[in-house]
Amino acid sequence: MSESLQTLQTGPSAAAPGDFGWHLGMVLRGYQFLFEEAVEGMPAGIRGYQILSTVLHRDPPNQQALGAHLAIDRTVLTYLLDALVDAGVVERVPAPSDRRARKIVATDNGREILAQYEERVATAESELLSGLKEPEADTLATLIARLAMDVHRSQPGSSPCEAMDHLP
Template sequence: MTSSRVERHVRGRQAAGTSVEADLGWALGVVFRRYAKEAAAALDGVPGGPRGYQVLSTAVVEGPKRQLDLAAHLGVDRTVMTYLLDDLEKAGLVERQPDPTDRRARLIVATDQGKEAICDLERRLVQAEQAVLGSLDEAERRLFRMLLQRVAVKADAIDPVDNACALADEDVDITKT
């Protein structure tokens, strides 16, 4: 945004009398921090915490994936993924198996112990989610999740550099909501 657009944006917020509670970034931050705290407690004891859970869940739900593909899919640095898999493997939750189509690659496969663990972890995460979204009824929670997932998928598909340029070129009137 140019400096004149930033000034109009700030003046628009002040004129509209909007508080910080009306700011999307503030709301997302509050909800994220609360969910991160609840989820971390729910995933206590899982090697790698939330990332370890995501790896295990992906291996259970989507089946075997190549280690590098799994890292890319979850947005985890490949070196970090190696250490994470080492810890999950030591805990008996996943194992690396040779990829029959590429002898240089390894497939990440959930063990029986990992498949059993995922059920308990999902139950605990549902409780964490309910603690965070407790002010919404069940229908509102489903709608919130659906809308949030739609926004997340779209946001993940947009190149951040291109998106930043597009946003900077927009002249948004924030007083109209």
Template sequence: MVPEITSTPCDDAARVCGALDADLGWALGVVFRSYLKVTNAVLADVPGGPRGYQVLASAAGGRPGTQLALAQQLGVDRTVMTYLLDDLERAGLVERRPDPTDRRARRIAVTGHGEEILARLTERLRQAEEHLLGSLDDPDRATFRTILQRLATRIDDLDPTPDACTVAREITETPTPPRRVSA
């Protein structure tokens, strides 16, 4: 006697998804895992992977500038940031330059080679993101990105760790204390 098949794997998946369709954590997890899989593949050749790309992109934007500020902006431990910058520097993608206002600090600058690599990676990442968001039409993609960005820049209401915008604002608004000159 052949057992009767009452459901298919697709039916089971639909039932599970239906039960979780109001679960924000499940939906974020699915999208996040898919995003990580795609971006890790695209950014595999960059020292530090996605983190290395974020450092490269932030440094190319010219802010926040110093190694410490960059670590704070990206939420990376400063020791980890040091190793990450060492790897990016060895790859010829960034360089550390003395900060003209504080000789103890180093500014992170993208090299010409780093700019070329960043342009290629940014295009590959854009294509991967378009694929990931392929089930959304153009207006929905724009809305999704806008809402996600709004959440990301206002998450400090829930998390006492300052967000990227707060850190950048503090860096640009905080005057550098005068240096003491000893005679």
């Protein structure tokens, strides 16, 4: 047995191969529970929040780019956008680069709503990370972001929503 594998398998808190997935699943479940509570009342729920946040913070050039960024099927995205338009938080406008395409923009109401929900989400995230010291939480967030981008680059069609739906 290699020395690194022996080291990994010794001690009362040693993680066995496969434990990483269980740990990620538990953290994701905890996050999902807190996130769902934080966005309660948001038109289209978690996905509505993610769409509105992406529209405001990433400014995708058109509806297709928005769907690709969030890995949301275009048919599903249409229904979600309909709900957000009906709620008055976004609107569809002609994309400047292609008048046949639509760009999704936030309304003033959408900006106000997102600011309120971002405070709630930030509180939920702080609650989830409350067992860590602040530098540890910052390091974890940085490392998870880097790892997520690596996975996204290597598997660009992967949907985080599907991953959550298929957790055991």
